[in-house]
Amino acid sequence: MFTGIIETLGTIQELKKEKDNIHITIDAAITTELKIDQSVAHNGVCLTVVAIKNNSYTVTAIDETIKKTNLGEWQEGDLINLERAMKLGDRLDGHIVQGHVDQTGTCIDIQETNGSWLYTFEYDEKLNNITIEKGSITVNGVSLTVVNSKKNEFSVAIIPYTHEHTNFKNFKVGSKINLEFDVIGKYVSRLNQLR
Structure with a gap:
């Protein structure tokens, strides 16, 4: 975990x-x-x-x-x-991440704003993974908050510290990245499919 x-x-x-x-x-x-x-x-x-x-x-x-x-x-x-791996009893600063990638996605846009960056990613909707506005997503192992959630794409806002201390700084439009969707969202989505 x-x-x-x-x-x-x-x-x-x-x-x-x-x-x-x-x-x-x-x-x-x-x-x-x-x-x-x-x-x-x-x-x-x-x-x-x-x-x-x-x-x-x-x-x-x-x-x-x-x-x-x-x-x-x-x-x-x-x-x-x-x-x-997380130590039992430590603070959970990000969100629950299993380390089991659900699928890959592609970086389709990078906007440098005044002091931060907005990255937009697209993924294959046929695999039934979902994002929700202000929900959690893991991109290349980085715990992030979803903005601009759409059917098969989403964006994340990156602060300077994250940009400097992760490989986000090397992303380009077209970069293929690993996605792990929120584990709670995956269970809810699966339950709805079974109904």
Whole structure:
């Protein structure tokens, strides 16, 4: 379980394909605090630490994860948003995030406003995911509040701190991003489908 509050950025050092899997080695400031078998969210994707060496650690993504996320487009040198799992008893500063990406989306507009940024994303409505105005959404692992909610698109307003300390600063129109929709909203949506 995560909160969507990014701890740090990591840099992809190596991508190694093995059958349908990809082993991803990341250099990160939090590496010395990690242990084997620990869950870490990478751009919102929960992956398990399988090896640690010096300031780098390795996680493995299986085919199912690669298909549902933007992980197949990652390249060596890319900056990745990182968050370790939430500790029981800590404040929940973001919202309840599972680290299970529902689908990818595409950045379709970026507007720099007077001191902040407005990013707009589009997603495939056929997968029955929804957003609501002022509801929660996770974009590349970042917990955000939805604005301008529409049937298959939404916007988020980004403050300077988030812009500087996440990989939002690297987004361009056309960037493919990972989306995890609000878990409570997913349950409500599913219940309505069963009626």
